[in-house]
Amino acid sequence: MQAAVDDSVSALVALQHAPAGALVPVDGDAATHDRVQAAFEAMAPNTRRAYGSALRTWGQWAAAQQVSGLCPSPAALRRYLLERASEGAGVSSLTVFVSALRKLQALAVVEPTARDQLVVDTMSGLARQAAAPRQVSALTVGALAAIYETACFPRVGRGGVLEGAETALRRGLVDIALCWVMSDAGLRRSEAAALTWDDIARWDNGSGRLTVRRSKTDAGPRTVYLTPIAMAHLEAIRPQDADGSESVFGLSVASISRRVKAAARTAGLGAGYSGHSGRVGMARRMARAGAPTHEIMAQGRWKSAGMVADYTRNENAERAAKWLG
Structure with a gap:
């Protein structure tokens, strides 16, 4: 059973932007529908907005790279995380994205590639690099x-x-x-x-x-x-x-x-x-x-x-x- 989402940016963002209490269309039985609805009712508005923003950026990248937006390979996720980090995205922003995709995959009942060890290790490495002391540039x-x-x-x-x-x-x-x-x-x-x-x-x-x-x-x-x-x-x-x-x-x-x-x-x-x-x-x-x-x-x-x-x-x-x- 799978939520009514595809690999398009609009579908990914719309799912996370759904207001609390609104009907989120899903394929499958009533139990699946209830699970998705309950998840969105429990999600704070700020969380929905943060997830939506993170997934919008991801969806654009996934479409350009022609990879699945909903169930990408761990290697594709690693490439995305490293590219975003090189562009200046902070670890906190990337953590929000990973959490959003994990939530999306859980609701859609697809392979949880965002929980793969490669993704976990990539995030750990980025966090360690961010924590390393950086010397201030010098007025030489x-x-x-x-x-x-x-x-x-x-x-x-x-x-x-x-x-x-x-x-x-x-x-x-x-x-x-x-x-x-x-x-x-x-x-x-x-x-x-x-x-x-x-x-x-x-x-x-x-x-x-x-x-x-x-x-x-x-x-x-x-x-x-x-x-x-x-x-x-x-x-x-x-x-x-x-x-x-x-x-x-x-x-x-x-x-x-x-x-x-x-x-x-x-x-x-x-x-x-x-x-x-x-x-x-x-x-x-x-x-x-x-x-x-x-x-x-x-x-x-x-x-x-x-x-x-x-x-x-x-x-x-x-x-x-x-x-x-």
């Missing part, structure tokens, strides 16, 4: 140079309006200074948001010293180094009559993350950039220059060498080239 010198070249281009704002040239210039100069200072000083986004002009001192050689007064790990203030180029970018945004207690960037913690992401995206750097990218970038820049771990720890205010080792694992591995040729 190359990334900073790309941001410098593109930051002042007019962008479409959150309200959908394109910036004027002057607005884009002001915003872009702040973005450039923000990214350089965060990368030089290894600032957390909260530390960057709390930074005031009194916290920055210029030295005769053009470099600077930045005092971190609010820190996640330090009870007292810590002073770190700023390169001459970072100081030059700060001078470009400093008002002539700036009050020492005035915020340097004038941004909230959340805004800093958005600005770093947007600057990286405009520069064509791809995904993975965040308010933490400066800390990773500082560690990598110093490691590539040959700085010892304790010096990187001092600039980043780390109390443990573990984080430095994690952030600079690729740079540390490259050191073997000196000996391996």
Whole structure:
């Protein structure tokens, strides 16, 4: 006995979109009809909508691939899951799809291919990959140079309006200074948001010293180094009559993350950039220059060498080239 569904997208979606209490046509005896009806009455509206969306996407893929939408082979399901994951679908979304197809197969009384061990193992592998720690993309010198070249281009704002040239210039100069200072000083986004002009001192050689007064790990203030180029970018945004207690960037913690992401995206750097990218970038820049771990720890205010080792694992591995040729 089989529910009145076929391999078409419309049939798959309609079955899951059926409202609670509505008649869901099925072939077979009254017992089959009652089972299907009871299943849909017990299903929450949000669940029906989520299942319908997942099955719609699946049905389109199945039709394009000319595979059964209702009873596909486990190998076809694995291909679909891997393809969706490569396109950015999360494990939670894929889990909803698998659950929806399992429900559909159970109601239609067909071979439960969605419960095959190959499908189970594929989902387990995707979940393990998703759980693996992913390192934040780093604001290295190359990334900073790309941001410098593109930051002042007019962008479409959150309200959908394109910036004027002057607005884009002001915003872009702040973005450039923000990214350089965060990368030089290894600032957390909260530390960057709390930074005031009194916290920055210029030295005769053009470099600077930045005092971190609010820190996640330090009870007292810590002073770190700023390169001459970072100081030059700060001078470009400093008002002539700036009050020492005035915020340097004038941004909230959340805004800093958005600005770093947007600057990286405009520069064509791809995904993975965040308010933490400066800390990773500082560690990598110093490691590539040959700085010892304790010096990187001092600039980043780390109390443990573990984080430095994690952030600079690729740079540390490259050191073997000196000996391996």
